[in-house]
Amino acid sequence: MGCNTVRYAIRDVAEMTGIKPVTLRAWQRRYNLVQPERTEKGHRLYTQRDVETIQRVQGWLAKGVSIGKVKALLESNTLPTEHDSSQRLDEAEQLLEALSVLDGDAVGKSIRFVLKEYPLDIVETRFVMPVLTAIDFVKMGQRSLQYALFRTLLIHQLLLMIQAESKKSGKRKYLLVNLDTVGNLFAWLFYARLVEQGGRVIFLDGVDDIGALFNKEVIAGYHGIHLFAEKSLSEKHLSVIREQRSNDLVPVYVSPVIEHLIDVEYDRKSQ
Structure with a gap:
């Protein structure tokens, strides 16, 4: 059986590649x-070779290559490891130019494009x-304005994407x-990734006290709880998280920073 004998539906390819x-x-x-290829009803069917091509595209994107430049690189059979690229997408340069003059329309257009074209x-x-x-x-003055514009429009576009994905959850x-x-x-990006993985996600933004979170009546309807943070948390918070992860009420998942904080605190107490 040749490498192109098996055919995959687009949903299967999405699960295989994360795209x-x-x-x-x-x-x-x-x-x-x-x-x-297409079925008689027009549905896409991908071969194993197509999947491998998609994975090569992912390799180029991970190197910071703009999506518009990938086709020529694929045709030249250049390997991603041979390419010395910048650490940011070309679209980031365009967005920064728009931010410098607070061009909200151009900023929004750039964000929409990137969210649609890239994982x-x-x-x-x-x-x-x-x-x-x-x-x-x-x-300083311009920094605050540019950050506010970028944050507002990125969250807006992420919310639109999340709402569209949620309809299929x-x-x-x-x-x-x-x-x-x-x-x-x-x-918010973590929120969007969770929604992409399937299931309905309820997002609580900016919670500073989780003491009442793990009430049985509160969590009864959930199949899992995800906790996110990029900052240091108090020992009180960490104690609550450790306790809830050890019981069987509901699976508790934590972001890498929280996992690191828990490990550090555990090592400190073990010494």
């Missing part, structure tokens, strides 16, 4: 990166993080609690 169906369609329509992990590491770093070097319901400041962009 949303809407993004896979955009890569085909706009950039001709992959041309899947969220690339959006976070090659777009959001470099943009925030660049804004940090702007003069399953019956399992999860609770996401942001223990960081209200409007933390990485908490």
Whole structure:
């Protein structure tokens, strides 16, 4: 059986690669990166070779290469490890120019494009993080304005994407609690990724006390609770989290920073 004998539906490919169906369609329509076969009813069918091509595209994007430049690199059979690229997407440069003159229309257009064309992990590491770093070097007055504009429009676009994805969510319901400041962009990106994975997600933004969170009546309807933070948490918070992770009421998942804080505190007490 040849490598192209098996055919995968677009949903299967999305699960295999982590790329949303809407993004896979955009890569085909706009950039001709992959041309899947079609059934009589017009449904896309991907071969194993198509899946491998998509994974190569992901490799280039992880290197910070703009989606519009990937096709030529694929055709030249250049390997991603051979490419010396910048650590941010080309679209980040365009967005920073728009931010410098507070052009809200251009900023919104740039964010919409990036969210549609790139996976969220690339959006976070090659777009959001470099943009925030660049804004940090702007003069104080302008810095506040640019950050406010970027945060407002990015959250707005993420919310639109989340609402669209939520319409296709399953019956399992999860609770996401942001223990960081209200409007933390990485908490919102985490929210969007959870929604993409399926299930209904209820998001509590900027919670500063979780003492009453783990009441049986409160969590009874949830299949899991996700806790997010990028800042240090009090020992009181960490104690609550450790206690709830050890019981069987509901699965409790924590972001990497919280996991690190728990491990550090555990090591300190063990010494």
